[in-house]
Each structure stands twice: as structure tokens, then as C-alpha cells.
Amino acid sequence: MQVTSRKFKENAHDAMQDENLRAALGRVKQGFTTARANAAAELPEFEDLRDQARDIKDHVLENLDYYLEYFEQKVIEAGGQVHWCSTAKEARETILKICRDVDAKTVTKGKSMITEEIGLNKFLESQGVEPIETDLGEYIIQLADEPPSHIIGPAVHKTKEQVTELFYEHHQQYGYTEREEDPEKLVGEARAVLRHKYVTADVGITGANFLVAETGSTAIVTNEGNGDLTQSLAKTHIAVASIEKVIPTLEDVSTVMRVLARSATGQEMSVYTTFSTGPKRDDDIDGPENFHVVLLDGGRSEMIGTELQELLRCIRCGACMNHCPVYHAVGGHSYGWVYPGPIGAALNPQMVGIEEAIHLPNASSFCGRCEEVCPVRIPLPKILRYWREKSFEQQIGPKPQRWGIEIWGFFAKRPWIYRLMTKTAVRALKLMSGKKGKIRSLPFNNGWTAVRDLPAPEGATFMEQWKKREGK
Amino acid sequence: MDAKAKILGRIRKGQGSEAAVSNETADILSARIKSHARGIIPKRGQIPLKDQIALFQKKIEALGATVAHVEKAEDVPTAVQRYLADNNMPSRVKITPSKEVTDLPWGEIPTLEMVEGAGKEEDMVGLSPAFAAIAESGTLMMASGADTPSTVNFVPENHIVVLKSSHMRGSYEETWDMLREKFGEAVMPRSVNFISGPSRTADIEQRLIMGAHGPKELHIIMVNDDA
Numbered sequence: 001m002q003v004t005s006r007k008f009k010e011n012a013h014d015a016m017q018d019e020n021l022r023a024a025l026g027r028v029k030q031g032f033t034t035a036r037a038n039a040a041a042e043l044p045e046f047e048d049l050r051d052q053a054r055d056i057k058d059h060v061l062e063n064l065d066y067y068l069e070y071f072e073q074k075v076i077e078a079g080g081q082v083h084w085c086s087t088a089k090e091a092r093e094t095i096l097k098i099c100r101d102v103d104a105k106t107v108t109k110g111k112s113m114i115t116e117e118i119g120l121n122k123f124l125e126s127q128g129v130e131p132i133e134t135d136l137g138e139y140i141i142q143l144a145d146e147p148p149s150h151i152i153g154p155a156v157h158k159t160k161e162q163v164t165e166l167f168y169e170h171h172q173q174y175g176y177t178e179r180e181e182d183p184e185k186l187v188g189e190a191r192a193v194l195r196h197k198y199v200t201a202d203v204g205i206t207g208a209n210f211l212v213a214e215t216g217s218t219a220i221v222t223n224e225g226n227g228d229l230t231q232s233l234a235k236t237h238i239a240v241a242s243i244e245k246v247i248p249t250l251e252d253v254s255t256v257m258r259v260l261a262r263s264a265t266g267q268e269m270s271v272y273t274t275f276s277t278g279p280k281r282d283d284d285i286d287g288p289e290n291f292h293v294v295l296l297d298g299g300r301s302e303m304i305g306t307e308l309q310e311l312l313r314c315i316r317c318g319a320c321m322n323h324c325p326v327y328h329a330v331g332g333h334s335y336g337w338v339y340p341g342p343i344g345a346a347l348n349p350q351m352v353g354i355e356e357a358i359h360l361p362n363a364s365s366f367c368g369r370c371e372e373v374c375p376v377r378i379p380l381p382k383i384l385r386y387w388r389e390k391s392f393e394q395q396i397g398p399k400p401q402r403w404g405i406e407i408w409g410f411f412a413k414r415p416w417i418y419r420l421m422t423k424t425a426v427r428a429l430k431l432m433s434g435k436k437g438k439i440r441s442l443p444f445n446n447g448w449t450a451v452r453d454l455p456a457p458e459g460a461t462f463m464e465q466w467k468k469r470e471g472k
Numbered sequence: 473m474d475a476k477a478k479i480l481g482r483i484r485k486g487q488g489s490e491a492a493v494s495n496e497t498a499d500i501l502s503a504r505i506k507s508h509a510r511g512i513i514p515k516r517g518q519i520p521l522k523d524q525i526a527l528f529q530k531k532i533e534a535l536g537a538t539v540a541h542v543e544k545a546e547d548v549p550t551a552v553q554r555y556l557a558d559n560n561m562p563s564r565v566k567i568t569p570s571k572e573v574t575d576l577p578w579g580e581i582p583t584l585e586m587v588e589g590a591g592k593e594e595d596m597v598g599l600s601p602a603f604a605a606i607a608e609s610g611t612l613m614m615a616s617g618a619d620t621p622s623t624v625n626f627v628p629e630n631h632i633v634v635l636k637s638s639h640m641r642g643s644y645e646e647t648w649d650m651l652r653e654k655f656g657e658a659v660m661p662r663s664v665n666f667i668s669g670p671s672r673t674a675d676i677e678q679r680l681i682m683g684a685h686g687p688k689e690l691h692i693i694m695v696n697d698d699a
Contacts, residue, residue, distance in 0.1 A: 024677070027677065031678045043514060043516075044515070048512050049511070052512055062487065063493065063497075063501055064483050064487075065480045065483045065484055065492065065493065066493045066497070066498065066501050067501075068479075068480070068483075069480070069492075070501075070502075074658070078660070084474070084475040084479055086475045086478055086479060090475060134685065135675070136673045136684055136685075137673075154675075155676075156678070158677075159677060160677050183676045183679050183681055184681050186676060187673060187676065187681045187683070187684055188683070190684075191683065194685065195593060213505065214505050214658050215658050215659070215660045217660050217664075223671070223672050224671055224684035224685045224686065225626050225671040225684065225685040225686020225687070226685040228622070228625075228626045229627065229685055229686070232622055232623050232626065232663065233623065233627070243479065243483075248504060248505050249504075249508060249509075250508075250644075250645075251509060251510050251645055251648065252511070254510075254511070254644040255511035255512070257644070268531070268608075268610075268668075269609040269610075269611055269666065270668070271668050271669050271670070271672060272666065272667060272671075272686065273665070273666040274665050274666070275660060275663070275664040275665075276662065277661070277662055279662070280662060281617075281618070284616070284617070284618055284621065284662060285569075285621050286590035286591070286621040286622065286623045287621075287622065287623075287662050287663065295479075297482070301479050301482035301483045302482060302486070304483050304485075304486030304487060
């Protein structure tokens with residue numbers, strides 16, 4: 001997809017003026033965080049399971065080459081094929097070729113972030129193959145021609161009224177000529193429209209939450225059941241997954257499963273977890289005739305052995321964005337690429353280049369909630385700091401910003417001057433505020449004080465107070 | 473060089489080695505896979521069968537499914553008929569062609585029309601046997617096969633599952649061992665489905681709405697065969 005991360009500031013500014021988005025993000029903040037907290041509290045073993053999930057993923061990354069080849073061997077034994085793709089372009093072309101080989105006109109799709117990453121829909125359309133998203137959220141944003149704004153709730157930014165309008169506009173051809181406002185009926189409408197598409201599609205494309213090395217299975221996790229219909233009713237099933245999704249055994253998958261849904265939606269298990277292994281068997285009366293796994297690298301292999309390797313533990317639950325005050329404020333589209341929130345801010349600079357994504361690692365207050373809730377304990381703040389250092393070293397940021405950091409660095413390395421400066425500043429600010437205790441405008445900081453007053457510091461600096469209380 | 477070699481090459485370079493893993497490491501990793509070593513198993517499922525059944529029912533009912541109990545398999549047709557009548561559902565039922573369910577005395581309920589086959593668009597009710605169930609999270613495990621087409625689990629509007637209480641387990645791990653016992657080491661049926669309740673979505677303003685794409689209702693008839 002088109003990268004607009006460079007415009008993060010403008011995107012964020014616009015997002016904060018959008019009333020619909022504010023309401024939607026309020027629901028994310030409330031709904032997901034409470035549900036996760038409850039699910040975690042319900043399971044005494046939850047924290048230990050997170051440690052184990054982290055260790056399993058680390059073990060995989062240390063032996064990724066072995067497990068990928070093992071997985072491939074098992075897929076072949078089950079009668080399927082594995083296609084290795086270094087780049088998004090290779091993946092798109094591989095998928096197109098599979099579609100062409102079966103003369104595909106339409107393709108149903110289960111939810112897959114990797115197909116978003118490689119921009120599959122637009123590409124297939126340009127080649128005369130019609131992709132049909134079947135996950136309700138993905139379907140809504142496909143009708144709206146928008147990218148997802150959340151990795152598990154792609155249409156989380158849309159209001160019911162907007163869905164009403166989208167369905168009214170696009171469903172008239174199916175005989176739905178009234179504006180439907182009841183959400184239950186809207187879901188029913190999408191169900192009815194998509195029902196027949198599953199059966200008539202030539203190819204079903206899904207993502208994969210796990211690739212099981214032991215058995216050569218791909219696994220998907222859904223609540224709607226759309227992924228299952230997608231992959232069992234079309235003649236060809238293509239599972240698209242990135243290389244780090246491989247997991248050694250069914251036991252390992254069970255451990256990771258226990259933290260996935262709880263972290264994502266607060267469910268103990270998603271409604272459907274489906275393991276697919278190879279095409280239909282000789283005596284089966286249903287199932288796809290062809291089974292393909294498209295394995296995407298997409299820059300991930302280059303992260304192995306680097307400071308970024310830990311990002312490859314990610315199981316795409318979305319907990320980091322659900323708990324992120326910056327995501328709550330600006331929403332998913334502001335990040336300007338497929339992955340929003342803290343994971344996006346940490347991953348996108350690698351995927352699209354730090355020059356393009358420079359604002360993202362800076363859009364963080366380092367509150368650390370993302371790391372606190374990450375089921376596989378990815379040190380997201382540490383990685384964001386890594387990117388800040390990188391962009392400073394490579395002199396990518398705007399000059400005033402770099403100078404600012406250099407000046408700050410000068411003082412920070414000389415504590416006695418730093419203390420003197422802060423002491424002076426605190427007193428100067430207090431003088432400026434007069435009796436009101438607030439500063440209405442501050443030179444060089446008009447952007448900040450234009451919309452609010454700066455509370456003036458009262459009395460002493462932190463270090464002075466620390467000293468006075470003898471560090472207590 | 474093909475993409476596979478390039479990808480593996482980059483991974484190995486990152487890992488600080490040029491070649492594939494040594495035979496020794498490969499043996500260790502392959503032994504790890506074959507050992508089926510388990511991680512932490514939540515204690516909540518490690519309880520006597522009777523309590524597992526109660527936990528399973530509590531969990532899956534909370535997820536919107538319904539559960540009925542019958543004393544013996546022969547009672548299933550009556551329970552199906554009662555469920556369909558109580559819920560105003562049509563009496564034509566798509567049933568998986570597996571002896572386990574087709575051999576039941578359907579003839580005793582002449583109003584029921586049991587049609588064997590895979591799930592089709594027009595099916596309003598599907599019926600299939602569960603391979604196992606997991607108490608821990610209120611989850612059914614379905615295994616596909618020539619006589620258990622997985623589409624019956626997903627395509628019909630409503631889904632009835634026949635579950636033997638003796639197939640209840642505490643954790644997912646125990647059901648993987650059941651699968652291995654039936655299908656063989658590292659051999660999977662084409663499709664294994666964990667099902668925890670009827671289909672749902674929260675994609676419109678995070679409101680929970682049942683019946684997105686899969687079955688709108690999930691009804692479990694548990695045959696008490698563990699005594």
C-alpha cells in the first residue's frame with residue numbers, strides 16, 4: 001500500500017479533529033483494555049504462559065531456517081506446495097500465477113495482514129481478478145476503499161451510520177434498496193451478500209496465525225467463520241504468511257493460543273481456530289483441491305541477529321495499540337502504513353525505511369504500557385529508542401530537532417550545568433507566570449501554548465526536592 | 473539463486489552461520505518436535521471428568537451455545553427433534569455421512585429428514601459428531617474426513633454437534649494426543665476445527681452481534697457414555 005508515514009503529523013492533526021474517530025477510539029480504549037484485563041485476571045497461569053510464549057518464539061527465531069524447511073517438507077508430504085517469496089512483488093506475482101493456473105475470476109479472502117502488506121487486492125484488480133474480502137471489517141473498508149486502521153478490527157474507525165451508507169450504496173445491486181440502520185440487520189445483509197460468493201469463488205485466500213512445522217498445517221483464528229468458508233468452499237486454498245509465523249509443535253501452538261485471544265479481544269479462545277493440512281484427500285467429499293502456502297520474507301530475514309529480532313516474536317494481537325495513548329489519540333490511519341500503534345512504529349521504519357517513517361518512533365510518550373501488555377513481551381519502547389538513535393546518527397531528522405537534541409546532550413553530560421540551568425529555568429518560569437501560576441504563551445512553543453496554558457513550576461527542581469527529602 | 477536459498481541465506485547470516493544447522497543440532501530440534509513436550513497446562517481443566525463436563529458446559533453456554541444431555545446415543549434423534557421444534561427450525565437436517573451419527577435410530581422420528589453429505593448453501597441445519605471437547609475454554613474439536621466433511625460445521629445456518637462425554641478432555645494438549653492416536657504421528661486430518669460457540673462479529677462499533685458468517689446457533693447434544 002501507499003506509504004504516508006512521512007505525513008504523520010498532518011495525519012494526526014486531521015485525525016484529532018474527526019469526531020467520529022474520537023468516538024470510535026474511545027470504544028477501543030474502553031472495550032479492549034477492560035476485556036483483556038479481565039481475561040488475564042481469570043487465568044492464574046497467564047503471566048507464566050506469556051513467558052513461555054516468548055521463549056517459544058525466541059527458540060523459533062534462533063532456528064528459523066530449520067523450522068521453515070521442516071514445515072515445507074511436511075506441507076509437501078500432505079500434498080501441498082510452499083512458495084518462498086523474498087519480496088512483496090514476488091508474493092503478488094506468485095499468487096497471481098496460482099490464480100491464473102486455475103483461470104480464477106473471483107477470489108474470496110479471509111482476513112490477512114500480509115495481503116495488506118503486499119497490496120494484493122489492488123494488484124489482483126489490476127490483473128482482472130476480483131478479490132472479495134469476507135471478514136466483515138475488511139469487507140466494510142474494501143467498500144470504503146480504505147486501508148485497515150487496526151490489525152484485528154480493520155474497520156474500528158467506522159461508525160454504524162457510515163456502514164449504513166456504504167451498504168446502501170453497494171448493496172442495491174443485490175436488492176437491498178432501503179437504508180438499514182440496525183447493526184444486527186447490517187450484519188445479516190453482509191452475510192447474505194457474501195454467502196453465495198464463497199461458493200462461486202475460484203480461489204480462497206487466507207492468512208495464517210501459525211504455521212505448524214510438526215504437521216505442515218496452517219492455522220487461522222477467527223470469530224466470524226468467514227476464513228473457514230473461504231478456504232473450504234473454493235477449489236484452491238492459498239494461505240499467505242510471513243516467515244516468522246512458523247511454530248514447532250501443536251503443543252507450542254496451544255501455549256501461544258492461550259495468550260493470543262486473551263491479549264487481543266479478551267476472549268479465552270476465538271470462536272474458530274482452524275488447522276488446515278494439505279488439499280482434500282482422495283475420499284473427501286469437500287475441501288480445496290489445491291493447497292498452497294505463500295511464504296513472505298519482506299525484510300524479516302534481515303532482522304535476524306539484530307536489535308530488531310525481538311519484533312519477530314509478534315503474534316499480531318493488537319494489544320499494544322489497544323493500550324497506547326498515542327493510538328487512542330490519533331487512530332490507525334495516521335501511522336501511514338499497514339501496521340499502526342507501537343508495533344507499527346517499531347516495525348515500519350524497517351519495512352518502509354526510517355526516512356519515510358521517521359515520525360513514528362517519535363510519536364511515543366514511552367509510557368511503556370505496550371510492553372506491559374505484549375503477550376510475547378516485546379520491548380517496544382527499547383526498539384523505539386533504537387530508531388530514535390538511528391535517525392539521529394544518520395542525520396535524518398529536521399535540523400532544529402537534531403540541534404535541540406545536541407544541546408540537550410551537552411547539558412545532560414554535564415550534570416552541574418544541567419542543574420544550574422534547570423534551577424534558573426524553574427525560577428524564570430515562575431516569575432513569568434506571575435500570580436496566576438500559568439503561562440499563556442512561551443517563545444518557540446506557540447504550538448503548545450496556542451491551545452492551552454503551561455502550568456508554571458512551583459518552587460524547586462526535582463533534584464532539589466530529591467536532595468531535601470534525602471532521596472525518600 | 474532462488475528465493476528460498478536467498479531467504480535461508482539471509483536468516484543464516486543473521487544467525488552468524490553460513491551453512492544449515494549441524495546434524496547434531498538437527499537431531500536436537502527434531503527430537504524436540506517429536507517429544508510433544510507440553511508447556512504450562514492451566515489447572516482449571518485438570519479436574520475429574522464430571523467437573524470437566526460441568527466446566528465445558530458453563531464455558532460454552534457463556535459463549536452463546538446451548539447444551540442438552542442424553543443418557544444414550546439412541547436418544548439423540550428425539551433430542552434433535554425437540555431442539556428443532558423448540559426453535560422453529562426446519563426438520564431437514566444435513567448430516568455428516570459418518571456411522572457414528574447415521575446409525576442412530578432416525579427412523580423412529582419420521583418427521584425428520586436426514587440428508588447425508590457436505591454442507592451446502594441451502595442447508596438450514598447441520599449435524600456432525602465432535603472428535604473431542606476441551607473443558608478449559610468450552611471448545612469443541614472437529615476432525616474432517618471422508619465421512620466428516622468440515623463444511624457441515626460452517627455452511628448451514630445452525631449447527632448441532634453430537635459429543636460423547638467420554639471424549640471430554642481438560643486441555644488442548646490432551647486432544648492432540650487423541651488425534652495422534654487415531655491418525656498417526658504428525659499426521660493431521662485435512663481440517664481440524666476448534667469451535668467455541670456460534671459465529672459472531674464486533675466489527676460494527678464493537679457491538680457483539682451473533683451469526684456473522686458461520687452458524688447462528690450452536691447446539692451440543694452430549695451423550696453420557698462415560699459411566
